[in-house]
Amino acid sequence: MRKLLSLLCFFVTLMASAQTIQVKNPFIWADTPDPDIIRVGDYYYLVTTTMHVFPGGPIMRSTDLVHWETVSYLFDEIKDTPRYDMQEGTVYGRGQWATSLRYNNGTFWALFVANDEPHRSMVFKTDDPAKGWTLHSRLPAYHDSSLFFDDDGRVYVFSGSGDINLVELNPDLTGEKEGGIRKRLELKGRPQGLHEGSRVIKHDGMYYLLCISWPNTGRQEICYRSKNIEGPYDSKVILKSQFGGFNYAGQGTIVDGKHGEWYGVMFQDRNGVGRVLTIEPCSWIDGWPMLGTNGDGIIPETVTLDGNCECHKEPALAVIEKDYQWNHNPIKADITTETGSLTKPGHKVSLKTSVLANSIFNARNTITWRTWGPTCSDTICIDAKKMKEGDCAGFAAFNGDSGILTIKLNGGKYSLTMSEESVKLSGGKKEITDVVAKEVETVTLPKGKIGKIYLRIDGDFNPGRDRANFYYSLDGKTYTQIGTKDYRMIFDFSRLFMGTRYAAFYYPTKNVGGQISLELKN
Numbered sequence: 120m121r122k123l124l125s126l127l128c129f130f131v132t133l134m135a136s137a138q139t140i141q142v143k144n145p146f147i148w149a150d151t152p153d154p155d156i157i158r159v160g161d162y163y164y165l166v167t168t169t170m171h172v173f174p175g176g177p178i179m180r181s182t183d184l185v186h187w188e189t190v191s192y193l194f195d196e197i198k199d200t201p202r203y204d205m206q207e208g209t210v211y212g213r214g215q216w217a218t219s220l221r222y223n224n225g226t227f228w229a230l231f232v233a234n235d236e237p238h239r240s241m242v243f244k245t246d247d248p249a250k251g252w253t254l255h256s257r258l259p260a261y262h263d264s265s266l267f268f269d270d271d272g273r274v275y276v277f278s279g280s281g282d283i284n285l286v287e288l289n290p291d292l293t294g295e296k297e298g299g300i301r302k303r304l305e306l307k308g309r310p311q312g313l314h315e316g317s318r319v320i321k322h323d324g325m326y327y328l329l330c331i332s333w334p335n336t337g338r339q340e341i342c343y344r345s346k347n348i349e350g351p352y353d354s355k356v357i358l359k360s361q362f363g364g365f366n367y368a369g370q371g372t373i374v375d376g377k378h379g380e381w382y383g384v385m386f387q388d389r390n391g392v393g394r395v396l397t398i399e400p401c402s403w404i405d406g407w408p409m410l411g412t413n414g415d416g417i418i419p420e421t422v423t424l425d426g427n428c429e430c431h432k433e434p435a436l437a438v439i440e441k442d443y444q445w446n447h448n449p450i451k452a453d454i455t456t457e458t459g460s461l462t463k464p465g466h467k468v469s470l471k472t473s474v475l476a477n478s479i480f481n482a483r484n485t486i487t488w489r490t491w492g493p494t495c496s497d498t499i500c501i502d503a504k505k506m507k508e509g510d511c512a513g514f515a516a517f518n519g520d521s522g523i524l525t526i527k528l529n530g531g532k533y534s535l536t537m538s539e540e541s542v543k544l545s546g547g548k549k550e551i552t553d554v555v556a557k558e559v560e561t562v563t564l565p566k567g568k569i570g571k572i573y574l575r576i577d578g579d580f581n582p583g584r585d586r587a588n589f590y591y592s593l594d595g596k597t598y599t600q601i602g603t604k605d606y607r608m609i610f611d612f613s614r615l616f617m618g619t620r621y622a623a624f625y626y627p628t629k630n631v632g633g634q635i636s637l638e639l640k641n
Contacts, residue, residue, distance in 0.1 A: 150392060156372055166193075209481075
């Protein structure tokens with residue numbers, strides 16, 4: 120299985136003992152919001168939110184919390200409305216949200232809300248995440264839910280924004296239990312403001328509910344506990360910490376390690392790169408899971424993990440796969456990959472066109488992947504010989520505001536343009552109402568039979584930066600910078616609601632039926 124040494128930049132330093140690893144926060148410096156993490160035997164499993172890109176719900180697996188591989192996705196596509204296919208609107212910033220991951224009696228379960236019409240939750244299951252998942256049932260919409268299996272065989276969902284509600288499910292997870300528990304929980308000391316992101320565990324006979332809270336004083340992680348699942352619950356702030364020059368972190372969970380230790384995993388907003396993951400030691404103090412060094416509630420710069428890690432003795436980057444995901448549901452008939460798989464396409468992808476578009480924002484079959492910090496660089500190679508008149512192909516730092524490199528064929532001539540483009544979306548169906556584009560620089564490509572064109576984008580997500588720079592090459596060796604220098608990347612809650620992603624695209628503006636060959640350079 121292909122591994123990449125550069126993706127996500129997990130900074131890893133080995134300590135003298137082979138039994139410990141020291142990691143630097145943020146330990147996953149890439150867009151991985153709403154995490155849930157569990158340990159089953161020797162493996163940790165992690166799921167995060169990917170919204171409008173598909174396949175969705177990536178399941179990552181690790182033996183040491185440092186080296187991760189994506190072993191499966193919960194689903195290939197969602198077909199609830201035509202908007203998932205960019206028809207009658209879009210699902211930018213919607214789709215799969217805040218998955219709850221659980222293991223019970225030999226079965227893995229995943230529950231999330233598909234945050235668009237018909238506003239229903241999905242339950243997936245498997246006996247082995249590496250073998251794929253099966254849709255088990257559809258349930259009502261549970262916002263930021265936590266699935267919970269109690270010791271007596273009863274099954275519950277905690278969910279909500281503001282108030283947190285408890286609903287009992289049928290034991291087979293096919294629906295809400297008739298006559299079962301359904302109530303709003305009494306949470307003593309609940310702060311005002313944003314309050315969501317439920318994660319529930321049971322430890323030493325106590326029920327623990329973790330939520331993010333965002334009062335006027337800043338974001339924090341608050342824990343509620345009770346001897347009775349129905350409450351009432353007492354509360355305690357377990358994490359309240361700025362970190363790395365950015366605002367407070369919160370929303371995540373705690374997980375037990377292999378040797379009796381515990382960890383917290385919380386996300387932090389980091390502007391253009393998105394929402395990154397931090398890891399904290401977790402100390403049980405007076406029955407509370409306190410995060411930080413000795414439970415001080417502060418995100419540490421480095422954390423020592425217990426485990427057996429086969430790493431270099433010098434500071435090293437962790438090994439992880441690069442996740443390729445399509446912007447909205449792909450048109451599978453127009454895609455050919457080196458491996459025959461859309462989820463792990465290999466280095467070479469062939470794209471055909473069958474639907475007209477006028478920008479990257481409504482282009483079909485755009486392949487995306489995360490940018491990463493503190494710095495990143497990625498290159499694609501496009502063979503444009505079979506493009507048709509009016510076709511556009513290229514590479515972007517993709518978000519609601521995007522910096523884009525576009526190869527165009529107009530009047531039989533090829534050109535390369537670096538542009539800045541900003542999309543406007545309607546509130547309801549997320550329809551694209553306008554795209555404001557500014558062409559910054561255009562160069563004419565060589566006449567005659569065009570060869571391969573290499574496009575590169577460098578990103579800098581160090582504090583205070585969030586900048587991208589754009590380059591092209593005709594031989595893959597010598598690169599020329601083009602367009603905006605230090606293009607500013609942003610994170611926007613109201614549009615795509617996602618960190619900046621690399622995006623390779625191809626769309627026709629006049630005639631369908633063109634084709635490009637795309638090489639994904641690692």
